[in-house]
Amino acid sequence: MELPEKPSLDGLEEKWSARWESDGAYRFDRTKSRAEIYAIDTPPPTVSGSLHMGSVFGYAQTDTIARYRRMRGDEVFYPMGWDDNGLATERRVQNYYGVRCDPSLPYDPDFVPPEKPGKQAIPIGRQNFVELCDQLVVEDEQKFEELWRRLGLSVDWSLTYTTIGEQSRRASQRAFLRNFARGEAYQAEAPTLWDIDDRTAVAQAELEDRELAAAYHAVAFHGTDGQGDVVIETTRPELIPACVALVAHPDDERYQARFDQQVTTPLFGVSVPVLAHPLADPEKGSGIAMICTFGDTTDVVWWRELQLPTRNIMGRDGRLVAEPPEWGSAGSEAATRYAELAGKTSKQAQARIVELLAESGELVGEPKPITHPVKFYERGSRPLEIVTSRQWYFRNGGRDQELRDAFLTRGRELHWHPQHMRQRYESWVEGLNTDWLISRQRFFGVPFPVWYRLRPDGEVDYDALLLPSEDRLPVDPSSDLPDGFTADQRGAPGGFIGDPDVMDTWATSSLTPQIATGWGDDDDLFSRTFPMDLRPQGPEIIRTWLFDTIVRAHFEHGTLPWSDAKINGWVLDPDRKKMSKSKGNVVTPMPLLEQHGADAVRYWAASGRPGTDTAVDEGQMKVGRRLATKLLNASKFALGVTGDAATDGAVTGPLDRSMLATLAELIDDVTGAFEDYDYARALERTERFFWGFCDDYLELVKQRAYGSVGDAAGAGSARAALAVALSALQRLFAPFLCYVTEEIWSWWQVGSVHRTAWPQADESRTLADHAAQLDYLVAADVLGAVRKAKSEARRSMRAEVTRVCVTDTPERLGALARVEADVRGAGSIEHLDTEPGDTFAVEVELADEPAA
RNA sequence: GGGCGCUUAGCUCAGUUGGGAGAGCGCCGCCCUUACAAGGCGGAAGUCGGGGGUUCGAGCCCCUCAGCGCCCACCA
Numbered sequence: 001m002e003l004p005e006k007p008s009l010d011g012l013e014e015k016w017s018a019r020w021e022s023d024g025a026y027r028f029d030r031t032k033s034r035a036e037i038y039a040i041d042t043p044p045p046t047v048s049g050s051l052h053m054g055s056v057f058g059y060a061q062t063d064t065i066a067r068y069r070r071m072r073g074d075e076v077f078y079p080m081g082w083d084d085n086g087l088a089t090e091r092r093v094q095n096y097y098g099v100r101c102d103p104s105l106p107y108d109p110d111f112v113p114p115e116k117p118g119k120q121a122i123p124i125g126r127q128n129f130v131e132l133c134d135q136l137v138v139e140d141e142q143k144f145e146e147l148w149r150r151l152g153l154s155v156d157w158s159l160t161y162t163t164i165g166e167q168s169r170r171a172s173q174r175a176f177l178r179n180f181a182r183g184e185a186y187q188a189e190a191p192t193l194w195d196i197d198d199r200t201a202v203a204q205a206e207l208e209d210r211e212l213a214a215a216y217h218a219v220a221f222h223g224t225d226g227q228g229d230v231v232i233e234t235t236r237p238e239l240i241p242a243c244v245a246l247v248a249h250p251d252d253e254r255y256q257a258r259f260d261q262q263v264t265t266p267l268f269g270v271s272v273p274v275l276a277h278p279l280a281d282p283e284k285g286s287g288i289a290m291i292c293t294f295g296d297t298t299d300v301v302w303w304r305e306l307q308l309p310t311r312n313i314m315g316r317d318g319r320l321v322a323e324p325p326e327w328g329s330a331g332s333e334a335a336t337r338y339a340e341l342a343g344k345t346s347k348q349a350q351a352r353i354v355e356l357l358a359e360s361g362e363l364v365g366e367p368k369p370i371t372h373p374v375k376f377y378e379r380g381s382r383p384l385e386i387v388t389s390r391q392w393y394f395r396n397g398g399r400d401q402e403l404r405d406a407f408l409t410r411g412r413e414l415h416w417h418p419q420h421m422r423q424r425y426e427s428w429v430e431g432l433n434t435d436w437l438i439s440r441q442r443f444f445g446v447p448f449p450v451w452y453r454l455r456p457d458g459e460v461d462y463d464a465l466l467l468p469s470e471d472r473l474p475v476d477p478s479s480d481l482p483d484g485f486t487a488d489q490r491g492a493p494g495g496f497i498g499d500p501d502v503m504d505t506w507a508t509s510s511l512t513p514q515i516a517t518g519w520g521d522d523d524d525l526f527s528r529t530f531p532m533d534l535r536p537q538g539p540e541i542i543r544t545w546l547f548d549t550i551v552r553a554h555f556e557h558g559t560l561p562w563s564d565a566k567i568n569g570w571v572l573d574p575d576r577k578k579m580s581k582s583k584g585n586v587v588t589p590m591p592l593l594e595q596h597g598a599d600a601v602r603y604w605a606a607s608g609r610p611g612t613d614t615a616v617d618e619g620q621m622k623v624g625r626r627l628a629t630k631l632l633n634a635s636k637f638a639l640g641v642t643g644d645a646a647t648d649g650a651v652t653g654p655l656d657r658s659m660l661a662t663l664a665e666l667i668d669d670v671t672g673a674f675e676d677y678d679y680a681r682a683l684e685r686t687e688r689f690f691w692g693f694c695d696d697y698l699e700l701v702k703q704r705a706y707g708s709v710g711d712a713a714g715a716g717s718a719r720a721a722l723a724v725a726l727s728a729l730q731r732l733f734a735p736f737l738c739y740v741t742e743e744i745w746s747w748w749q750v751g752s753v754h755r756t757a758w759p760q761a762d763e764s765r766t767l768a769d770h771a772a773q774l775d776y777l778v779a780a781d782v783l784g785a786v787r788k789a790k791s792e793a794r795r796s797m798r799a800e801v802t803r804v805c806v807t808d809t810p811e812r813l814g815a816l817a818r819v820e821a822d823v824r825g826a827g828s829i830e831h832l833d834t835e836p837g838d839t840f841a842v843e844v845e846l847a848d849e850p851a852a
Numbered sequence: 853g854g855g856c857g858c859u860u861a862g863c864u865c866a867g868u869u870g871g872g873a874g875a876g877c878g879c880c881g882c883c884c885u886u887a888c889a890a891g892g893c894g895g896a897a898g899u900c901g902g903g904g905g906u907u908c909g910a911g912c913c914c915c916u917c918a919g920c921g922c923c924c925a926c927c928a
Contacts, residue, residue: 007887209927216928234928247928279926289928298926373927423856427924539922570922576864578921607865607876611857613921617864619877622890630888637887684866688875698887784894790883791894797885 001748003640007632009625012739013598017149025752026154029075030525038074039532040066041513041562042155043545044081044163047140048088051147053616054538054579056589058568060605062536063153064679065566067735070154071758077529079159079516080148084137085168086505087198087379090444092140093132098122101129101443103500126443126478133444137164147589152598152738154754161515163508164444169474171515172508173449175556177467179394184555185438187392187462191293191300192437194387195377196318200441201391202377202384203504204398204434205544212374212383215367216285219357221246221263221272230255230263230274231364233285235372237357238349239292240265241338242325243272244308248288250276255288266362267353268334270327275306294386296375297433313338314385320349346385390462392439392448392501396551398432410550413560417677418611421539421567428543436548438507445502449475451482458493466496470520510548513561532562539567539611566677569613576615587616599737600624606736609680627687628740631733634694635744638726641705642719649716653704654818655779656721657771659697660764663689663725665773667761670732679735686732693725696780700822709825724767728759778812779819782842786827789844800847801829807837 020026040062045055070076094100098117105125113132114122124132141162148155161167179185192201217237220229232246243265248255258274265272279301280289291302293310302308311325324338337356341349357363374383397404407429416422439448453464466482468475477498481487489495511519513532518525531553537545546565553561570578573585580586593601596618603624608614651657666689673681703709705718727749734741734753745753782804790799804827806816813834816823824832830847 232928236928281926281928284928291928296926296928298928301926375927418857420856424923427855431924433926542923609866612865613858615864617877620864623876626891629891633888633891635887640887681866681868684875694887695893699885788894791881794882796883797893798883 001639001643003636003747007636007743009597009599009628009632009740012743013150013152016739016742017152020154020752020754021149021157023752025754026070026076026078026156028077028079028156028159030528032075032528034528036073036075037077037528038066038069038534039077039517039529039562040079041516041532041535041549042078042080043537043541044083044161044509044512045144046086046088047082047084047137047144048092049140050588051144052571052579052586053589053592054571056147056151056601057571057605057608057614058536058538059148059153060151060602061568061608061610061679062534062566063151063602063738064606064683064735065534065536065674065677066154067738067754068674068679068682068758070754071731071734071756073757076154077159077517077532078155079161080145080153080155080157081160081512081516082137082141082144082162083505083509084133084141084162085164085445085508087200087440087442087444088505089133089137089164090129090442091379093129093136093444094121096136097132099124099129099132101126103443129443134164137162147593150593150598151589152602154738159516163505163512163515164446166474167518167521168508168511168515169446170521171511171519172446172503173468173473173475174470174520175511175514175552176503176507177449177470177473179555180467182555184395185392186395187390187439189388189390191303191386191388192391193297193375193377193384194316194389195380195382196316196385197380197382198377198442199316201389201437201439202380203437203506204432205436205506205548206378207375207384208378209373210376211371213369213371214374215369217354217357217367218286218364219266219290220362220364221265221290223258224262224264224271227258227261230258230288231286232288232290234290234295235370236292236295236346236350238320238341238346238353239295239313240290240353241268241270241334241341242292242294242311242313243270243290244293244303244311245272245291245306246274246288247277247280247291247302247306248274249280249282250278252280252282252287254282267337267356267360268327268330270330270334275302277302277306293388296386300386310388312388314346314387316387316389318345318382318385320344320346346383391437392503393435394438394507394551396432396436396547397429398434398436404429404432406554407547407550410554410560414550414562415564417564417566418609421542421565421611424539424542425547428547436551438504439501440504441500442502445505446474446508447476447478447502448499449473449477450499451477451485451496452499454491454493454495454497456494460497506544506548509545510552513549513553514556530561531557531559533564535562535565537565537567539570542567564677567611569608569611572613572615574616574618579616592616592618592621596621596625597628597739599628599739602736602738603627603683606679606683610677612680624737627690628737630694631690631730631737631740632744634690634698635726635730635747638698638722639748641702642723642726649713649718649720651717651720651724651767651769653701653714653717653721653822654771654775655697655700655822656717657768658773658775658777658779658815658819659693660721660724661768661771662773662776663728664761664763664765664768667728667732667759667764671758671761674735682732683736686729686736690729690733692780693729696783697725697776700779700783700819700826703825704822710821721767724764728764731756731759772815774812774815775819778808778815779823781840782806782816782823783826785842786829786844789842790846793846795846795849798828799849801827801844802847803831803833803843803845804829805833805835805843807835807839807841807843809838809840810836812840 097113100121102123107127451466517529701718
């Protein structure tokens with residue numbers, strides 16, 4: 001055993017992460033059986049720039065569980081993935097290179113992006129765009145891996161996958177084809193929420209509400225057959241040309257006479273019916289609403305349930321379309337009016353139409369300013385519109401109660417940590433109102449493995465799908481050919497055309513359990529790792545990643561994808577505000593790792609319990625670093641005392657046995673906490689024991705272990721107990737402080753602490769030989785009282801004590817009698833008297849201060 | 853509108869079968885103690901959100917109110 005002169009935390013991270021890599025310390029052994037394996041479905045971070053402390057928080061917590069499981073003897077399957085496909089990467093490429101994808105442009109093999117992005121985005125073809133995406137994600141993934149390695153994640157880096165990689169594309173397409181064959185995937189032409197900036201449909205799961213300023217405009221519709229005006233209130237008067245009906249509640253007495261009568265729209269004079277529907281709220285505005293195709297999702301419900309016609313005016317670019325909709329008998333005046341609005345954005349059109357309404361006298365009173373929630377794409381900057389388009393969907397229960405119930409049942413089969421997070425899952429599933437829209441009109445994603453026949457007139461026949469066999473996957477229908485066709489038939493009448501869309505990134509990442517475990521590609525691995533054990537993730541993606549993954553596994557395998565889900569809390573900025581890029585309060589991890597060290601950052605992360613929001617707290621990191629330093633020093637000291645012959649002596653000392661009895665209790669406690677996914681409790685308990693161990697036990701046995709007090713048996717006992725406790729403590733801390741524990745372990749043990757068995761409570765318990773924990777407790781209490789007396793007398797801890805008198809219960813005095821020698825030695829106590837009593841009290845007489 | 857969580861020392865939090873109110877940080881004081889002075893030891897500090905109930909006994913169980921945070925919701 002060789003102990004360092006002056007142990008230090010410096011350099012441990014470089015030293016040990018390199019060693020772990022070269023030794024393959026965390027390499028997965030795929031010969032193990034399913035029962036022996038613990039498989040973790042690591043969240044693949046979105047590769048679009050930089051990681052922040054929120055990621056570090058959750059991943060560090062998960063790593064403590066992985067390390068615990070490994071030490072418990074499980075073969076841990078712990079891969080990393082990179083979520084590089086999708087809109088996030090596209091946006092990063094657009095900004096990074098100053099380009100935009102125009103799929104109508106041909107491939108330019110000589111294209112080189114500019115050094116710096118220019119003011120005008122350069123339009124490039126789809127293939128060029130995808131190539132830039134492919135390049136940039138590789139760079140980003142390297143940076144991410146560096147950070148994860150520095151943090152000490154014990155993943156097996158040979159198992160890394162990417163969501164745009166070939167295996168992911170194959171799995172996504174295979175699952176899709178099977179979903180389609182079973183009727184779980186379908187396409188439909190329907191109104192969809194549409195982002196006008198990204199020019200793509202978005203799914204319900206990606207929506208968020210934002211409060212926006214708006215105004216109620218009271219607008220007069222005109223009665224026919226001598227009936228007067230009907231005044232409605234709307235926040236979107238610009239949609240009057242898209243109005244198809246008015247609607248009021250069936251019981252609303254004000255409108256009974258109007259139901260099924262016609263009214264004409266202001267400005268355009270279009271005849272629309274007044275209809276009844278229970279969704280109309282008599283309390284809201286004038287109790288009667290204008291239905292437009294489409295202003296919001298309620299319009300879609302009314303449109304569908306009342307079987308109304310479609311009058312579309314909203315273009316996919318967010319501007320009013322050039323051609324006015326079909327208005328029946330409305331005259332050319334209406335068309336002229338509309339012509340003025342065509343090409344305007346929604347905002348511009350509203351401003352103009354309000355002017356026109358004011359001029360025509362059809363605006364009743366002044367607009368009333370309000371704020372109201374408006375649906376946005378969560379990454380978007382302008383409100384979503386609703387446009388009709390052909391899209392692919394997965395059934396997810398949004399339109400099927402029975403299926404929804406099946407997913408609720410799955411949610412109850414899953415073990416949630418913490419349990420209450422299941423509520424979020426349930427309220428999401430219960431609130432679903434559409435199926436899962438998976439197609440995106442984008443470029444960097446998994447293409448749909450689908451071609452369509454073209455009719456002789458060149459029109460697409462969406463019912464005549466051409467699908468590849470599974471052994472051809474992955475395919476790109478824009479460059480690959482359907483079986484039996486030639487390249488010159490692409491786009492030609494009677495030929496075929498590829499589906500131009502890509503799958504949303506969730507349609508791929510919902511398969512991470514399948515992708516990571518080699519579904520369809522590596523049956524042997526799959527059989528040993530699926531269904532997985534743990535899904536660790538953040539709370540904000542329960543409705544997307546967690547739910548979607550359950551949907552896919554339910555359809556494909558008829559099972560849950562994992563048995564347990566651990567949901568971490570939010571990371572808040574140091575002022576306890578939620579961190580977000582838009583607020584600009586994101587804390588980046590690397591500087592903190594460099595300043596405080598990985599163990600300190602891991603310590604901070606592990607102090608946040610599952611599901612508990614935690615602020616970035618450098619103070620906590622400092623505490624973690626101090627703990628690591630303490631471990632270093634205490635280990636050096638204790639090992640210096642025990643020497644190489646550490647375990648030779650029998651544990652006979654009452655104090656030593658009592659300490660080991662307490663240690664056994666700790667090990668049980670900590671193990672139970674880990675089994676319950678409560679790593680934070682495990683850490684807290686271990687830490688508390690350890691500080692007491694340093695303050696009290698080390699002080700109490702110091703002299704005896706040195707051999708300067710007592711006999712050889714006493715010294716041997718102290719040394720043996722020290723060795724046992726130290727070994728256990730180093731292992732208990734190993735899941736958290738992975739670097740410093742590996743370092744101190746290496747001083748006196750063979751092999752990695754992270755591949756060593758988790759401490760057994762029984763081992764300590766046997767050595768303790770039924771000793772009471774009380775002995776250790778009382779010894780520490782008395783020693784503490786003596787220290788306090790010295791501190792209050794402003795004396796050195798080395799000050800001699802002439803006499804101590806302990807008052808205590810007989811039972812505790814009995815315990816004290818067994819450990820008296822150690823207590824006297826540690827406190828420099830000449831005489832120790834005792835007096836039976838009800839409560840613990842200590843009188844201390846200090847020796848006179850020696851003359852200076 | 854529905855649901856979940858939180859409310860304990862100045863700050864961040866722990867408190868798992870109901871019986872001693874705790875930790876760290878911060879603050880104050882002391883100590884070069886041969887593992888550790890970018891440290892150690894010790895101290896002060898709380899009507900456990902308010903009210904009511906059950907109990908010999910409630911931070912913990914029940915009811916109720918309030919504040920904060922989050923999730924969900926068909927938000928004209």
